[in-house]
Amino acid sequence: MLSPRFLLLRSAASLTTRSFRTGGVLMHGKAPDMVEGNPLLHVSNVRNKLREIVGASTNWSDHQQAMAERVSLSSMLAKSQNDLPAKRMKDSYQEVHLPLGSEPQLREKYLTFHNTVRFGRILEDLDSLAVLISYSHTYNEALKRSPLSIVTALVDKIDMRQHIIYPDCDIKFTGHVTWVGKTSIEAKMHMSQFRDGAYAPVLDATFVMVARDPENKRAAFVNPLKPEGPEDEKLFQEGEANKSRRVDLSTASLLKVAPTDEERKIVHSLFLNTLDTKTVSFRSRVLPPNSVWMEDAKLKGLEICHPQERNIFNRIFGGFLMRKAYELGWANACSYGGCRPSLVAVDDILFQKPVEIGSLLLLSSQVCYTQGKHIQVRVHSEVFDPLTRQHNTTNVFHFTFVSDRDVPNIIPNTYGESMLYLDGKRHFNQTVEN
Numbered sequence: 001m002l003s004p005r006f007l008l009l010r011s012a013a014s015l016t017t018r019s020f021r022t023g024g025v026l027m028h029g030k031a032p033d034m035v036e037g038n039p040l041l042h043v044s045n046v047r048n049k050l051r052e053i054v055g056a057s058t059n060w061s062d063h064q065q066a067m068a069e070r071v072s073l074s075s076m077l078a079k080s081q082n083d084l085p086a087k088r089m090k091d092s093y094q095e096v097h098l099p100l101g102s103e104p105q106l107r108e109k110y111l112t113f114h115n116t117v118r119f120g121r122i123l124e125d126l127d128s129l130a131v132l133i134s135y136s137h138t139y140n141e142a143l144k145r146s147p148l149s150i151v152t153a154l155v156d157k158i159d160m161r162q163h164i165i166y167p168d169c170d171i172k173f174t175g176h177v178t179w180v181g182k183t184s185i186e187a188k189m190h191m192s193q194f195r196d197g198a199y200a201p202v203l204d205a206t207f208v209m210v211a212r213d214p215e216n217k218r219a220a221f222v223n224p225l226k227p228e229g230p231e232d233e234k235l236f237q238e239g240e241a242n243k244s245r246r247v248d249l250s251t252a253s254l255l256k257v258a259p260t261d262e263e264r265k266i267v268h269s270l271f272l273n274t275l276d277t278k279t280v281s282f283r284s285r286v287l288p289p290n291s292v293w294m295e296d297a298k299l300k301g302l303e304i305c306h307p308q309e310r311n312i313f314n315r316i317f318g319g320f321l322m323r324k325a326y327e328l329g330w331a332n333a334c335s336y337g338g339c340r341p342s343l344v345a346v347d348d349i350l351f352q353k354p355v356e357i358g359s360l361l362l363l364s365s366q367v368c369y370t371q372g373k374h375i376q377v378r379v380h381s382e383v384f385d386p387l388t389r390q391h392n393t394t395n396v397f398h399f400t401f402v403s404d405r406d407v408p409n410i411i412p413n414t415y416g417e418s419m420l421y422l423d424g425k426r427h428f429n430q431t432v433e434n
């Protein structure tokens with residue numbers, strides 16, 4: 001078998017990967033570390049490769065210096081998107097191997113107490129891979145370092161194709177760019193696991209990445225994308241549709257406009273169900289049977305953002321934020337449902353603002369909608385500045401879990417909670433519909 005070091009050398013030689021397939025991956029009978037004669041990139045080399053691409057160092061003090069030096073790369077940025085050559089989808093195709101089965105020493109980092117795979121770790125790997133895919137798309141062989149800072153703007157969707165991820169079977173990630181705007185990139189990734197002699201799909205993920213200048217201050221142009229053939233065309237059209245859907249969702253946000261007629265009726269009926277029939281008052285509220293007030297379905301956490309969790313641009317790594325939010329959301333769903341829930345979907349994780357190193361990050365998880373066995377959880381994260389006492393939202397995360405039994409109904413009490421409930425319902429319906 002090839003050593004991880006050899007894999008790094010082979011893959012660093014070229015950012016383009018040779019074999020290419022766009023759909024879910026199924027490779028019956030192939031050895032997990034070779035695809036059509038090509039070695040897969042080992043997961044532990046993805047970050048090293050990213051460091052190389054942007055010129056980041058592994059040491060915190062040198063790293064700050066290295067980042068300061070990146071400023072000079074601004075002159076390498078394209079003045080317009082037309083100045084950049086169009087790339088094909090296969091130019092950004094990547095395959096990354098997480099050999100949990102064949103390298104047992106890797107397992108510790110990925111293992112839960114219950115001998116399943118920590119999904120938070122998978123989120124971190126997906127985030128790093130999405131960045132690598134984006135750099136592969138924007139690769140310019142004339143440059144030693146990329147002038148672009150590519151950051152995660154949105155996790156549009158992660159759909160679980162199966163609930164169990166086995167801790168002792170090899171995992172493979174594949175993915176490539178499927179759509180680009182002027183400065184944004186959509187990357188689709190698939191994860192599959194080797195079991196009973198074949199790779200079977202585990203999840204499909206869609207991320208949106210944004211290219212910025214070397215200082216991560218302004219947007220920067222990315223190469224256009226040239227779809228080749230009907231399969232590429234279809235993916236590109238889906239990317240266009242995703243962009244329009246995001247604009248529509250943002251326009252209809254309950255933070256901007258009133259709920260629809262149907263939603264208003266739902267809120268009013270929830271309100272009527274909680275009125276105390278013995279008093280004629282709008283204020284006497286009684287919790288219906290088998291229900292929980294939203295106020296009592298929260299879980300909070302704090303992270304001090306140490307340099308160890310930095311990304312290649314001296315901010316907190318998006319994957320780390322997702323892992324922390326996911327674990328808090330899972331614990332919240334677990335305590336709410338009274339059993340260990342499984343993840344059904346992740347959608348619309350918005351990275352609104354970068355998190356600076358040294359920040360105090362407050363994470364707040366809320367069960368916001370329930371239906372049968374399903375629990376919809378929203379995690380909100382904000383940076384708190386103890387000197388100015390200002391709070392700034394950095395991220396919002398949405399997770400759908402399923403329990404092994406019916407869970408109590410979640411009931412909003414205030415108008416704000418009712419909006420959270422409706423927002424949770426919208427996210428849940430979107431997950432169920434797709």
Ligand SMILES: CCCCCCCCCCCCCC(=O)SCCNC(=O)CCNC(=O)[C@H](O)C(C)(C)COP(=O)(O)OP(=O)(O)OC[C@H]1O[C@@H](n2cnc3c(N)ncnc32)[C@H](O)[C@@H]1OP(=O)(O)O
Binds near residue numbers: 128131152353354
């Ligand atoms: C030493 C190293 C250590 C080891 C390394 C380990 C880690 C390795 C891994 C490294 C991992 C590194 C990775 C990390 O860890 S990145 C860390 C996590 N992410 C962040 O911190 C990002 C925080 N957010 C922001 O900075 C801003 O909100 C951004 C920059 C995202 C947008 O800012 P702003 O809104 O002002 O931008 P704009 O108006 O100029 O628009 C620009 C473009 O962006 C598109 N857009 C914007 N928002 C969205 C959205 N929600 N959905 C879809 N698209 C969106 C927009 O349509 C436009 O596209 P186009 O029309 O031009 O095409």
